[in-house]
Amino acid sequence: MTSTTHHETRIVSDPDVPLVRITREFDAPAEKVFRAHVDPELFAQWTGPKGMEIRIDRHDCRTGGSYRYVMAQDGEEYAFNGAFHEVRENELIVQTFAFEGMPDDVALERLVLEDLGDGRCRLTSTSLVDSFEGRDGFVASGMEVGVNEGYEKLDELLARA
Template sequence: MTTTHRNETRIDVDPEVPLVRITREFDAPPAKVFRAHTDPELFAQWVGPRDTETRVDVFDCHTGGSYRFVTISDGEEYGFRGCFHEVRPDELIVQTFTFEGEPDGVALEKLVLEDLGDGRTRLTSTSLVDSFAGRDAFVASGMEVGVREGYERLDEVLAR
């Protein structure tokens, strides 16, 4: 008998600082989860809601590198870009994140991968923005749907 884990995405808004924390477990080892975040071909397969397509323009995932990708939904294109400040294989990615539609809004993101053993990984992502208004706009933009559906899509990529 095969047991499948239904991994829940937890999204918490910090009441003290303008920060969003996302926690999610995956049925895959850290190396595989890390690769899905750093390989542009894999990244494009899972990031964002199910009804979007992703085109990666630049994805130089190493300390000091940068990225830009575009999501396409109903014929509309939305650009995102940032810089990789620290990349440590299988354990950490620190990056900036900017939605080009709001170029003054920059988030500092930290993704930490924790090996839970038994081929499982916990990913904790924190996004710090410069104001509570900016954080609340970030959350109100539909980010929750994109994150949840994106991680469901990531489950599918990791299972292959």
């Protein structure tokens, strides 16, 4: 059986700007973590809270591409969509993110992968929303649970790969 280390996920809401910063280290190289974000089959295996089924409608992770996926549990569905504005292999993904249940609150997200050496990396994600109310709505909607449980599933996926 493979032993998996779970690192702390830091989620910080900026007091001066409607921004959320998420920082997480992984015991895997940046290339593997990047691939888990851009490969729709892998992405569906780890994103979101445990117990959710993920259906990928589209996931064209390239500069100018777009995505839409649906999370489902107990007959409830939650859809998310956005556009990829810049994708640099193993380094950066800049995208928009919208929960279709709150279509006016679109976040601009920047995911940066940093090589830490020894086959490890750090992912820093910033999500900028146009208002503090919108940002706080994202945070209050259970984002923390989805992020933490999703990254735990990603740890397990990376350990198996």
